[in-house]
Amino acid sequence: MDFNFTEEQDMVRDGLSRMVREQYDWETRRKAIESEAGWSPEIWSQLAELGILGMPFSEDVGGFGGGAMDAMVVMEEFGKGLVIEPFVPTVVCAGGFLKHGGSDAQKQEHISAIIGGERVFAFAYAEPKGRYNYADLQTTAKKDGGGYTLNGHKAVVIGAPWASHLIVTARTSGERRDQDGVSVFIVEKATDGVVTRDYETVDGRRASEVYFENVSIPSDALIGEEGAALPLIEQVADEAIAAQCAEACGAMKVAHSMTVEYSRQRKQFGVPIGSFQVLQHRMVDMYTAYETSLSLTYLATLKLDAPERERKRHVSAAKVGVGQAARLIGQEAVQIHGGNGVTDEYAIGHYFKRLTIFESEFGNVDHHMKRHISLA
Template identity: 80%
Template sequence: MDFNFTEEQDMVRDGLSRMVREQYGPEERRQLIASDAGWSKAIWGQLAELGILGMSFSEEDGGFGGGAIDSMVIMEEFGKGLVVEPFVPTVVCAGGFLKHAGTAAQKEEHIGGIVSGERVFAFAYAEPRGRYDLANIETTAKKDGGDYVLNGHKAVVIGAPWASHLVVTARTGGERTDAQGISVFVVDKSADGIVTRDYATVDGRRASEVYFENVRVPADALIGEEGNALPLIERVTDEAIAAQCAEACGAMKVAHAMTLDYAKQRKQFGVPIASFQVLQHRMVDMYTEYECSVSMTYLATLRLDADERTRKEAVSAAKVRVAQAAHHVGQEAIQIHGGNGMTDEYAIGHYFKRLTIFDSEFGNIDHHMKRHIALAS
């Protein structure tokens, strides 16, 4: 199997890596996440100008003909800088729904705005009682004439404070946990009846609790077939998991490098702590965890276009392995840094927070372990 990247992908990686190093250093990021906005529209605009937001869309849809591999390359570089701009909610999630099931009119209306950076999306799928089950939906969308009327509550909607539009999962039929009766809608966040409560997350991003109170959306806001959207939702979330695995790999690589550099400088008993064999072993273990995570991420990304069962098995295996590695690398980095690692001034603490939170997004280790076992049995 050929794991070499194309010349174009290498160019994207080099350009994005340079941009992240120059504009997303630890101090710049610290100031950014502490600002009222919590993100940079200027950086989002630069990503659009560089073609980053359009890399994974086909040329027919107004993009540059890439796919999941391109998103993987991009997300790994974002992970190295702990970039908070909403690439996954906007490009991977909203873009995924539009690519796989959007009508020609929906693609024309939204994808151009995503590629240009003018439209920002958030994926409103999680609910307070959902427990990682994508079919556990209480938000309803009831047909009323030529419209749908949405009511419900979506929890921890990442990037929602910055979004112009939401992609919302809602129940158009069936009972709370039924696989059938689930639909997906594109909703303008400024629509009447939408109420949000915005807050900062532990890892420096922004999220919202989103409440829908008789929110009326037109019938053409429906993506895909009414009542049969669960397989589509599972496919898009699997693509998001693969992208975030790449992000975690980038963060782990930097966390390991920071820890190694610190150990070479920090002295005890008159010598650098990097000379202590027990710490050498621990740092080698960190690097091994990172390399295993890269391999699992590559495998999951390459299997996103396989049959449903193969895709799910690969993605769940990757999520379990990468999340375990992220916990290990983050905790070891903090341990070796000592008390300094927990201070806001040291960048390693920010990497620890992001690597820790990674486990809880789109299903944690236990959830994906159970899914993988069920598929393999």
């Protein structure tokens, strides 16, 4: 057993940590969020230059030969600085679909553009009535001559306003919620009939409702086998969950230390509020929740290549444990900050908001508890 990180991973962590601290300070972040684009393409280019966007790809496609553990290191640091840029949709999700299911031509077409920072993806899987079931699809892709015709409505597609390409799940056969008949496509956002309604999210990102109105896509837009994509989608989603658990761990760590620091500075009744045992014990419980979350995140990340059942069970365990910790730490951090915790000015509220939204992405605690039970 070995809990050590490789030298490369330590270097990446140090480099990213410095970059986030020095170039992703609170004001810079706020400006990017409030800008018209809503993100920082400059930061994205820098991440490409640093090799961060290529870390989890193998060397034969131009990557750096890393894997999920490297993505974990990256996401932890992003979580600490509440980095909003679309690493998960582009590198983890689109990258994951291409790695596990893409044809050689698709890999060639997209991966080096991802690594170079030139191509940004969004993952359009959710639907207005589908909740967290990846097979509960009303979007359809009908065979049409040499290609497909897409129709449907995808909900809350994170990062879609920044993306040039979408990964889209759609039903090619069968009924809503059937396990079979689910397919995945790469769709250029500029294709005729793709209509988006863009908006801000409560945690500082941008997203879109995406409508497909008789969109014609070529047959080589299909990733993997037609109608048999559900296991692939679940695998990529599990990889995204592990990465976001790492992000949440980073955010929880900072939210916790901000809270401890605040309790040292803030005086009431003539003494720092951190001297009150009732608050100390709550901050200890936050600390414990963070440490155990980190443990579950490590394990889930290490199990991403395990047999399907084992992988799912460990990923769900992590999402349950980290999701519960995210709620506890977010709420307690705000409470201990008192009135300042509910202001927009203090950073802590923004950590709370990100942690809140993290809880429901790719399935909330209840959803993953059910999956954990079903795999007992």
